[in-house]
Amino acid sequence: MSIIIIGAGEVGYHLAYRLSQEKKDVVVIDRDLDKIRRVQSTLDVQAIHGSGGSISLLRQAGISEAGMIIAVTNSDEVNMISCLVAGVQDRVPIKIARVRDPEYSYLFPLFDKEHLDIDFVINPDHEVVEMILKLMEVPGAVEVVDFAEGQLRMVGIPLSPESPLVGKTLAEIREMHPQSNILIVAIQKGDRVFIPKGHNVLAANDLIFSVMPLKKTREALKIFGNNYTAIKRVMILGGGLIGLQLAKNLEEKGIQVKIIEPNEARCMEIAEKCQKAIVLRGDATYQDILLEENVSEMDVFIAVTEDDEDNVMISLLAKKMGTRRVMTLINKVAYSRLVHSIGIDVVISPRLAAVNKILQFIRRGKVLSVSSLPEENAEAFEVIALETSDLVGRPLREIKFPKEAIIGALVRGAEVIIPDGSTVIQPGDRVMIFALTTAIPEVEKALMVKLEYW
Amino acid sequence: MSFSTLLNLLGFLNLILAGTMVLPLLVNWIYGEPHTRGFLLSIAATALSGLFMMLIFKRSSRELTHRDGFAIVALGWINAAFFGALPYLFTGSLASLTDACFEAASGFTTTGSTIFTDIQKHPYSVLFWRNLTQWLGGMGIILLSLAILPFLGVGGMQLYRAEVPGPTTDKLRPRIAQTARILWEVYVLFSAAEVLTLLLGGMNLFDALCHTFSTMATGGFSPKNQSIEFYQSPFLEYAITFFMFLAGANFALHYRFLKGNVKVFWRDTEFCFYTSVVLLATLFISLNLWLSIQKEFFQAFRLAIFQVVSILTTTGFSTADFENWPFFSQYLLFTLMFIGGCAGSTGGAIKCVRIYILLKQGFQELRKLIHPRAVLPVKLGGKVISPDTLSGIWGLFFLYLFIFAVASLALSLLGSDLLTSISAVAATLGNVGPGLGTVGPAENFAHLSIPAKWILTACMLLGRLEIYTLLVLLIPEFWKK
Numbered sequence: 001m002s003i004i005i006i007g008a009g010e011v012g013y014h015l016a017y018r019l020s021q022e023k024k025d026v027v028v029i030d031r032d033l034d035k036i037r038r039v040q041s042t043l044d045v046q047a048i049h050g051s052g053g054s055i056s057l058l059r060q061a062g063i064s065e066a067g068m069i070i071a072v073t074n075s076d077e078v079n080m081i082s083c084l085v086a087g088v089q090d091r092v093p094i095k096i097a098r099v100r101d102p103e104y105s106y107l108f109p110l111f112d113k114e115h116l117d118i119d120f121v122i123n124p125d126h127e128v129v130e131m132i133l134k135l136m137e138v139p140g141a142v143e144v145v146d147f148a149e150g151q152l153r154m155v156g157i158p159l160s161p162e163s164p165l166v167g168k169t170l171a172e173i174r175e176m177h178p179q180s181n182i183l184i185v186a187i188q189k190g191d192r193v194f195i196p197k198g199h200n201v202l203a204a205n206d207l208i209f210s211v212m213p214l215k216k217t218r219e220a221l222k223i224f225g226n227n228y229t230a231i232k233r234v235m236i237l238g239g240g241l242i243g244l245q246l247a248k249n250l251e252e253k254g255i256q257v258k259i260i261e262p263n264e265a266r267c268m269e270i271a272e273k274c275q276k277a278i279v280l281r282g283d284a285t286y287q288d289i290l291l292e293e294n295v296s297e298m299d300v301f302i303a304v305t306e307d308d309e310d311n312v313m314i315s316l317l318a319k320k321m322g323t324r325r326v327m328t329l330i331n332k333v334a335y336s337r338l339v340h341s342i343g344i345d346v347v348i349s350p351r352l353a354a355v356n357k358i359l360q361f362i363r364r365g366k367v368l369s370v371s372s373l374p375e376e377n378a379e380a381f382e383v384i385a386l387e388t389s390d391l392v393g394r395p396l397r398e399i400k401f402p403k404e405a406i407i408g409a410l411v412r413g414a415e416v417i418i419p420d421g422s423t424v425i426q427p428g429d430r431v432m433i434f435a436l437t438t439a440i441p442e443v444e445k446a447l448m449v450k451l452e453y454w
Numbered sequence: 455m456s457f458s459t460l461l462n463l464l465g466f467l468n469l470i471l472a473g474t475m476v477l478p479l480l481v482n483w484i485y486g487e488p489h490t491r492g493f494l495l496s497i498a499a500t501a502l503s504g505l506f507m508m509l510i511f512k513r514s515s516r517e518l519t520h521r522d523g524f525a526i527v528a529l530g531w532i533n534a535a536f537f538g539a540l541p542y543l544f545t546g547s548l549a550s551l552t553d554a555c556f557e558a559a560s561g562f563t564t565t566g567s568t569i570f571t572d573i574q575k576h577p578y579s580v581l582f583w584r585n586l587t588q589w590l591g592g593m594g595i596i597l598l599s600l601a602i603l604p605f606l607g608v609g610g611m612q613l614y615r616a617e618v619p620g621p622t623t624d625k626l627r628p629r630i631a632q633t634a635r636i637l638w639e640v641y642v643l644f645s646a647a648e649v650l651t652l653l654l655g656g657m658n659l660f661d662a663l664c665h666t667f668s669t670m671a672t673g674g675f676s677p678k679n680q681s682i683e684f685y686q687s688p689f690l691e692y693a694i695t696f697f698m699f700l701a702g703a704n705f706a707l708h709y710r711f712l713k714g715n716v717k718v719f720w721r722d723t724e725f726c727f728y729t730s731v732v733l734l735a736t737l738f739i740s741l742n743l744w745l746s747i748q749k750e751f752f753q754a755f756r757l758a759i760f761q762v763v764s765i766l767t768t769t770g771f772s773t774a775d776f777e778n779w780p781f782f783s784q785y786l787l788f789t790l791m792f793i794g795g796c797a798g799s800t801g802g803a804i805k806c807v808r809i810y811i812l813l814k815q816g817f818q819e820l821r822k823l824i825h826p827r828a829v830l831p832v833k834l835g836g837k838v839i840s841p842d843t844l845s846g847i848w849g850l851f852f853l854y855l856f857i858f859a860v861a862s863l864a865l866s867l868l869g870s871d872l873l874t875s876i877s878a879v880a881a882t883l884g885n886v887g888p889g890l891g892t893v894g895p896a897e898n899f900a901h902l903s904i905p906a907k908w909i910l911t912a913c914m915l916l917g918r919l920e921i922y923t924l925l926v927l928l929i930p931e932f933w934k935k
Contacts, residue, residue: 002628025628033840041520044611046628 001067002027004092006052006082008035010331010351011072011098011124013043015358020045021437027061030073052082055089068094070358072122076101080116087117096120096358102241120361127353129245132302132327135346136234136250138217139325140226142207142346146214147382147432148411153214154185154380154432161204163225171198182212182220183418185408185434186378193378193436195406209380211408211432213416231255231299235323237284237314238305239263239270242329246302247277258293260284284314287321296322304329304348315344380408380434387427389447397421402442405435458511459518460526463599465507467530470599471537472501477586478541481660482579489579492545500537521932523612527596528924531915534595535559538587547580552904559911561587562595563918564800566674566770566887567878567910569900573679578660581677585667591918592671592701592800593641594618600634610634616923619797621808621843621850626706640708641800645670648697655690669697672801674770674887681895683773688756691773695763702767702795703728723835724796724807728766731806735762735790739783746780758783766790768802770887772895784890788877791884792854802885802917804854808847811839853921858883861913868906878902882913 003019005012008030016039020026026045029052030036039047050057052073063069069086071079076099083095095118099107102123111118134144143156159166165173170184187196188207202208212220234250236243239261247270250257257277261267264281271279282289295301301318303311308330315326327346330339339347385392391399396407396419410417411430417423425431435443479493518526538558542548548557553569560567561584570576590598596617600610610630626633645666652662661677668675678684682694700708703725710718719725736759743754757774764771765787776787793809795801811832818830831838858879865875870892877889878899888895899907916924926932 020629023629025632027628040611042517044629046625 001025002062002065004029004058004061004063004066004069004086006030006069006071006079007073007098008032008039008047009072009074010333011354011358012070013039014333014351014355015070015072016043016045018355018359027066029057029061051078053078053085055085058082058085058090063090063092066090066092068092068096068362070096072096072098072354076104080107080118083118084116094119094362096122096361098122098124098354100125100241102245120358122354122357122361124350124354125241125245127357128242128304128329128348128350129249131353132246132304132348133249135327135348136231136300138221139229139231140221140224143209145380147380147409148416148430151214151411151414152211152409152416152432153217154209154211154408154434155217155220156188156207156209157221157224157226159202159204159206159208160225163204165202165224166204167201169199169201170196173202174198177223180219180223181216181416181418182210182223183408184208184210185380185406195404195434195436209434211418211434213409213418229299233298234258234300234302235293235295235298235318236260237301237303237311238329239266239279240304240306242304244270244273246304247274251276258298260289260293284317285310287317290314290318290321298323300325300327302327302329308332308335312339312342312344316342319343319345378434378436379440380432382430382432383447385425385427385429385431386447391425391431391446392427393424395422395424399446401446402435402439404439405433405443408432408434456514456516456518456522459513459516459522460529461507461511462513463526464530464533465504465511467533467595467599468500468504468507468537470595470602471534472497472504474586474590475500475541475583478579478583481582482577485578487577487579489545489577493541493579495544496537496540499540503537518609518612520612520615522609523616524923524926524932527613527616528915528919528927530596531562531919531924534562534591535911535915538562541580541583545577545580547576550904552907553900556899556907556911557584558587559914560882560887561585561673561675562591563885563914564588564592564668564671564673564768564802565882565885565914565917566668567882567889567893567914568675568887568898569907571898571900573677578677581664582660585664585673585675585677588671588673588675589645589667590671592673593638593705597634597637600631601638617919619799619802619805619920621797621805621811621847624706626709636709637705640705640712641670643712644697644700644708648693651693651697652690655687655693657685657690665694666697669694669769669771670701670800672698672701672767672769672795672799672885674764674768676771681772682760691756691760694771695760698763698767698769698771699732701769702763702799702801704796704798705800706798721835724810727810728796728806731790731793732759732762732766735766735786739779739786742780742783747778761787762790765886766793766801767795767799768884768886770881770895772888775894775896777890777894777896788880788890791877791880791886794884803883804851807834808851810834811844811847812851815844850921853925854883857913857916857921861909864909865906868903868909870902870906878906878910879913882910883917885914885917 002025004027005016006029008028016026016028020043028039028045028047031051033049036047036049048061052071063086069083069092071082073079079097083097086092087095097118099121100123110116111121135141138144138155141155141157145154184196186193186209233256236247236259239259243259247257247259251274258280259277260280260282262283267279267281284290295318301323303315305311311328315328319326325345327348328344329348407419409432410419433443475497482489482493535555535558539554542554542557548554557569594617596613614630626636648666648669649662652665664677682691707718707722707725739758739762740755743758744751748754760773761776776784792804794803794805797805797807811834815832818832821830832844862875862879865878874891874893877891878893881887881889893899
């Protein structure tokens, strides 16, 4: 059973990368010959040049034997048509399409089995908005992922130099806060992610990933030395689909929103759709608009224009002018590695958001949710403990578990358990695991669950 | 460039090579020949050097780049030609390193030019090894290791592109290891079919195996002095013609055909061109023979079709000493040496698809003179050939002729006559085997001087790896960081 991916853009390419790493048979189709060449020379997948809407081409790609089609081209129409063709002509069991234009949201009821028959629709803009909103709930975090329907939360947070935890070992921290119910599952120093042991020492600027029950988020932030202050003022740069959605969501929460957009007609549209948000027409590359609108008083500055370079430069400008925190949307993967080092607080990658969402969907059933870190060298996921699994029925300290993976938490009914050596997993528990990518095969073995698709 | 990865993989290749040397050792025991020591020595030398390289040098975790791909494939082939020569040396069949390397390179590159003067006096085990090298080289030793060595992933694609002939390389299946395995499976399947057919035609098992090895690989080594002429059997000749023809066609087409897509052959432009060349050349040579030396037309046809397919697919078997044929026929066969089989086949030379595209491009230029503003892309089977591919083909075509010219000049400088110099280079560069003059189908290459033999050995490797893969290693920039 192969997987056909239509569109070799950032999302398509990275899906192909992830799936081929896991030894799946992947066929990528794109109209752009350069993109096809890139896929051919860097991934072990089949790459075909042509349009994904063409039946003969899909045949050539082996659609009649495909188990899944994922259409992620830039064109919503092509994506939907490809899925339609795949479903009607060749009965491909799983069809996923990327649909961005909110105007098409009225179509969603038509995606059911009787009509268009598309199993899953992904809207990266929507994912980005969700991601930004979630990040804003946890000040200081660069990564927020919820598990078990929101009962459990994993937060990635860079340790500020003033934090009381700097210079302490994990064992000491545990003694300081015995009741905390918080577990540090991973530390990222520079580019290297590892699962820490009791003797590991935390240093300033380490990125720590910790797991906690949702209700404990605030307490956890206090322990990490982040002063929790509610966000009151936000400035958004770019009134595109993301900017508008974000503004609407934020104003509903009672946050003061200013949104900057250069196009006059678009400004009118935004002003029409928003109630309280202040719509500013202007080009933010001229500092005056930022000065006039008190960028220094903003709690968060969010740059979500289409242009990566504008986003980065203007975010830096805002930071320099005194904004407390900047969030920047970056499409190009190559850039996202260096932005932390130049002073941007949070990088938002639509590509990663979309890829994660799709992986989550296609792993459904066996794995409840999954999330990978930006560098794609580690993954957090949630599974249900099977009776047959080695993990069940014995205290954790007696269980041989891969070194490069850790059990972050258990959710049993409404109870969230942060495990220690004496915890016993029961069948039916939802287990959240954090693992480096290299350890995933071993984890699969221990769980008796294959992290397979369909 | 990661040298440690390079050497590690070469070590692995040597292990595979040592494994294949066990087969002639078995033949040696079956026939009770006295060369156990020679083969054991060869196996030990190859296996130990391979183990040594694999243990000392570790593969780096970095993916192979396209440069690594070229280096591994090119050095892998040179390495195979060297270690493949050991059985000839250690069994005493050939005394000098030059001769042994020539014979081994001629084997692996499926050329079929030989040093052996009296083939039948050599032991069965050595003859078996000689033909086995052709079979291994036909589908490709690197491709074989890709099929057994699936962990190379993306790097595999770089190797695949550097070894498999053709202007563009398509994967049959999403993953490279599957593609390699499928190609080898089709190859083995066809080989089995040929062995059965030849047995049916009255050949003994040893001869059937050996001839199958060299037919499917379009190699041309025969364990008989007179090649296929020895059998004097129309059935065997037509059977071998048929299998040579198959081996000279694209194996991707065979796979699709076996998968149930019956029309795939006639929809493929290259295959149609290849078939037309075979039919036209056969027609001309049959007529030419019929009107001159052969009285009976069907006798002429039988000789012509065998020789045309044998030369065009770059196999190099013979059923007649075509040096006694009229000049037109000889010259036509000589021309066919440059065309070769299809891309993705086991055949050598320039390949039908390139010749076809170049012809088409030439005519397009003429049409451009008539319609100066016309947009006239070169199309193959309804698809536009990209300018990159096109210039790649032109470049290869020119380099091919350039190397042909330089190497034949060098040969004449070393004292060969004009016909021998030209045809020996055409036959080795195109991986055909026998040439004309003093290296014709009834003669061999033993009498050439040592430098001449090395030049021809290089030509064989250049031809098999389609020039670029080997030549790029000689560019100093290639080795710079």
